[in-house]
Amino acid sequence: MSPRETLRAFIVDTFFVDDFGDDDSFLRKGLIDSTGMMELVAFIETEFHIKLDDKELVPENLDSLSRVVAFVTRKQSLSKAS
Amino acid sequence: MSHGLPSVAETAQAVRSGIQVVRAEVLPRAERAVGIARARWLFRAFRRGQGVAAYGPVSARNDGHAELGDRLTFLGGMMPTSVACYEGARLLVGNECHFNYGVSLEAWESVQIGARCMFASFVRVSDRDGQRIAPIIIEDDVWVAHGAILLPGVRIGARSVVSAGSIVSQDVPPDSLAMGNPARSMSLDLVAREATGS
Numbered sequence: 001m002s003p004r005e006t007l008r009a010f011i012v013d014t015f016f017v018d019d020f021g022d023d024d025s026f027l028r029k030g031l032i033d034s035t036g037m038m039e040l041v042a043f044i045e046t047e048f049h050i051k052l053d054d055k056e057l058v059p060e061n062l063d064s065l066s067r068v069v070a071f072v073t074r075k076q077s078l079s080k081a082s
Numbered sequence: 083m084s085h086g087l088p089s090v091a092e093t094a095q096a097v098r099s100g101i102q103v104v105r106a107e108v109l110p111r112a113e114r115a116v117g118i119a120r121a122r123w124l125f126r127a128f129r130r131g132q133g134v135a136a137y138g139p140v141s142a143r144n145d146g147h148a149e150l151g152d153r154l155t156f157l158g159g160m161m162p163t164s165v166a167c168y169e170g171a172r173l174l175v176g177n178e179c180h181f182n183y184g185v186s187l188e189a190w191e192s193v194q195i196g197a198r199c200m201f202a203s204f205v206r207v208s209d210r211d212g213q214r215i216a217p218i219i220i221e222d223d224v225w226v227a228h229g230a231i232l233l234p235g236v237r238i239g240a241r242s243v244v245s246a247g248s249i250v251s252q253d254v255p256p257d258s259l260a261m262g263n264p265a266r267s268m269s270l271d272l273v274a275r276e277a278t279g280s
Contacts, residue, residue: 034273057266059271
């Protein structure tokens with residue numbers, strides 16, 4: 001599965017939400033609450049073997065599926081490069 | 083309408099409105115007066131500002147330099163609140179802070195709390211954990227939720243929130259939400275509805 005599909009499956013299974021767009025804001029659409037966001041962060045760290053810094057937990061990186069996918073891809077390429 | 087004695091209905095109405103005035107106006111003021119008098123007695127060894135009120139039992143001890151700001155509230159509940167400032171220590175609490183019951187506040191070296199902070203029930207703040215002593219700084223407008231523990235040496239940034247049951251061992255930046263054990267911080271814009279960013 002691509003990162004997008006993996007993340008979408010996780011969000012659908014964990015937060016019992018369905019039918020949300022790739023660019024829908026998790027916060028504004030009420031899809032994920034604060035505890036859920038921590039779950040998502042923990043999932044990203046274990047699933048994609050990357051370590052997220054607390055400074056990176058901002059809306060620009062994590063507030064929609066497309067942002068999360070872009071962020072994860074960027075982090076993965078960075079960790080491969082180093 | 084007769085001009086004689088008031089009817090039963092009128093009397094009942096007058097009594098009801100009288101009770102309402104007592105409930106809405108008199109009792110809260112009386113409670114506040116009692117709270118302020120109690121705080122004056124409990125915190126007699128502290129330097130304190132105007133309008134500090136204790137609505138329940140507080141065990142207060144000051145052997146160092148403890149200063150309380152104006153208009154603090156210590157709520158009552160099923161456990162007493164405890165505020166202790168030991169010898170040579172400094173404990174500063176800013177204006178308009180609220181403390182729910184069961185909060186434990188201990189200063190062995192230095193604990194500083196900003197203005198308008200809220201501490202929920204059973205929060206523990208101590209700058210000594212048995213291994214080390216390091217000062218704690220809590221900036222303005224911080225909310226620490228139920229049962230959270232702040233370990234020595236942490237600094238909580240302004241307007242941040244520490245979620246219930248968290249154990250904070252590292253600094254929390256301003257405008258963040260700290261969660262977990264050990265607590266991790268995320269931007270409040272990511273999870274708060276009033277967020278203005280993005």
